[in-house]
Amino acid sequence: MDDEGVDEEKLGPTRRTVLKRVGLGVLGAGAIAAVGVPVARNLTAKDPAISVVPRAAPxxxxxxxxxxxxxxxxxxxxxxxxxxxxxxxxxxxxxxxxxxxxxxxxxxxxxxxxxxNNMHTHVLQEERASLFMATMLAEGTTGMRQMAGTDDLLRFRAENRLPLGVHTPGLLAMPGELLMPWNAGSVQEVREEITRQKDLGADFIKLISVDREVFFEAVSWAHGQGMKIAGHLPPSVSPTEAVEAGYDSIEHFGAGSCIWIETSSDEKTLRGQQDLSGPVPGWFANLPFAGWLFSTDLVAGMAGKTLINPALSNSPQAVDLMRRALGSFDDTAAQEMLRRFAAGSTWQTPTLVRLRTQYVVDDPEYDNHPSLRMLSAKAVRDFQDARAEFMALPADTRAVYHQAYDMSLRMVKRIHDAGVPVMTGTDGPGKNPADLHTEFRELAAAGLRPLDVLRTVTTEPAAYLGRSxxxxxxxxxxxxxxxxxxxxxxxxxxxxxxxxxxxxxxxxxxxxxxxxxxxxxxxxxx
Known part of the structure; x- marks a missing residue:
């Protein structure tokens, strides 16, 4: 598929329309919030030492x-x-x-x-990686899918320089750099980037935010390279479209309101009112050093509390769109979506524990959550500051977010009952309380039986990875x-x-x- 001859009106926003988006506010808030955690950086200023796992006795x-x-x-x-x-x-x-x-x-x-198996973690991006991985092991996590990588992290793994060993989970899979407008701004660029990541040893492709035509080419090209592709959904792509394209794993229900728009009785109107331009301003994405700048602490600092809770960066229009989508939930539309989900081969990783810290962080549980003791003093302060900001939101805004989480629980049960495979992930650790045992609790609250929950963390990850x-x-x-x-x-x-x-x-x-x-x-x- 080439850029020439593309019907831009049908395909939604293109790089040209994204370039019209200008504003440091979007750079500081939306861009970082779209990722949810910092892009992975070097573990140390110099190459880490080689790590050797000793042979186990019988x-x-x-x-x-x-x-x-x-x-x-x-x-x-x-x-x-x-x-x-x-x-x-x-x-x-x-x-x-x-x-x-x-x-x-x-x-x-x-x-x-x-x-x-924690199938959505960012632990290798954290300064306290060894501490967090020991904590994961104490939870019973013996395998993990790292959800963001860099050229260095891939090289460190190839050279056995990652901080992995007997007292850490095993690394099941890791991608290269996240697909974003600066490295996947066109069909040709996304082909080149996916091929480059494969050559570096990436196990799969992680997608965050790209134009519509680039999304579908990314799925096709990744599969052509024998790689899986997983991640968020651009606002211009519906969950069903992603499933029917063969997207391998949808994280956090795709992020944003996409799943609620598709299950609304007023889907057409709501879809037409979405901001499809994406979270990253085009002028920034087009800079030759955009990827580097995005990964720096400077930009992470500019993002502020939206890095901890993306809901804090939502505009009043986005909140209103979510309110109307949730309020017009249509059972028939949901059943049709689930029917098409079940006919596909896409896994769902809802990361309820992460959605909970996004939409229900005013729950008293977070006054002094046990997981906070693992965070640095600064991270705890930042979390509590962001929580205070959430609690200061208008009551009707917080009510919309509470409803979004309640609907997320209901959707997990419906997805599971439809026969769609579900995997467990936490989207942590490092910025929020995000432990695996709380994820188990929330899956049970959604209505899954203990055996069902056990499968989400054992047999389903094995099947997804082709390692049953x-x-x-x-x-x-x-x-x-x-x-x-x-x-x-x-x-x-x-x-x-x-x-x-x-x-x-x-x-x-x-x-x-x-x-x-x-x-x-x-x-x-x-």
Whole structure:
């Protein structure tokens, strides 16, 4: 698809129309808010040291109840044997002779489940990456999909220089630089950028905000390169259009009001009233150093509290559009959207815990949320300042946001019931309280059963990544990334948080050991 012969009227806003958008206010607020977190930067001023994961000793866990998320079965009195970071045997303890070279653990009264996978995290972008990853491990996270990268991060991974190891989740996938107007301003540019990122070793493409024709070319070109593509939706592209184009994973329902517009009885009118110009001024996107400038602390500082809560940058017109879209929710339109979702192959990663800090941050829970202790003193102050600003919004504005979150919970249940695959992600850590166990709680509040929630963090990520033969279950041949829980996870979703021990790459890590490491790293960060 070339730029010549494109019907701009049908395709929506083009680079030319975006260039008409001028204003430092949009640069300082909208551009950063569209991303939600800073673009990834170097981990240090110089290349980090090479990280080596030691080989695990043979391990045997006896008398444990193995939970299989694939069918919801429970198998009590089992032994799980691990060698060289892989599960070799899962069999009844009474029928499994003990080996002389195997470290045996008594798992009586415990429940073994596959390790959890956080499929939307930005942890490698954080200064406290090691602390946050140890905290993720304590939550039971053994695998993660990093949702933003840079050329350096890709090189660091290729050279084993990322701060990964036994006491961190494994890195399942990472993209290159986010697709934005300055690196994907045209069909030709997006082809070149995707090809460049593939050559650098990116696992997938992360898209934030591009013109309509560039979006569809990005999906097509990424697939042609054998890569997945995931992320936000430009306002000119509806969720159904993205699904039917083959977009692999929609994050945060696409961001903004797109899903509420599509499920409105007045969709045509509301769509016509959207601001389709995108969050980044064209004059800025066209600068040769735009990508670098966007990643600097200067621009991040200009964004202020909108970096923490994008809702604070919404115009009165955007709030009114959301109000009218939510108020005109149409069940028939929603059913049609879900029917088309189910016919596609797009996963949904709603990141409810992130939407909650965006739309319901005035909840007393955030007065002193436990996750805040992991943030720097400045980050806590910034969060509380942004929260105070949210609480000072007009009551009717906050009511719209509360309704948006309530509708998000309802939509998760409807999406799940329609057979659309859902994955768990937090969009953290670093700027907001965003822990995995709260995400479990919110998925349950949406109406998912404990088994359904367990699948969103085990079997669904495995299927999405095409690794169901290596992860998502405790069975011979699987990677030795699994958990021991104190309580039955199929009885109550809260039991998913009862992590007694983590087996990471075959290494047995008692919860007390991980907690001690977290405290050491937290003390060092102060």
């Amino acid at each position: 391990l045997r866990i006896d008398q444990v109840t193995v939970i299989d998320p694939r069918d919801g079965s429970k198998s009590p009195g089992m032994s799980v044997i691990v060698r060289d970071g892989r599960i070799t045997t899962v069999a009844a303890t009474k029928d499994t002779p003990a080996g002389p070279d195997t470290w045996a653990i008594d798992g009586a009264g415990r429940f073994a489940v596959p390790g959890y 033969d290596r992860m998502g279950a405790i069975a011979p041949g699987m990677d030795a990334d699994f958990l021991l829980l104190d309580s039955d996870p199929l009885e109550d979703v809260r039991n998913l948080a009862s992590v007694a021990a983590v087996v990471r790459a075959g290494h047995f890590l008692p919860r007390q050991e991980i907690d001690s490491l977290v405290e050491e790293l937290l003390a060092a960060a102060r």
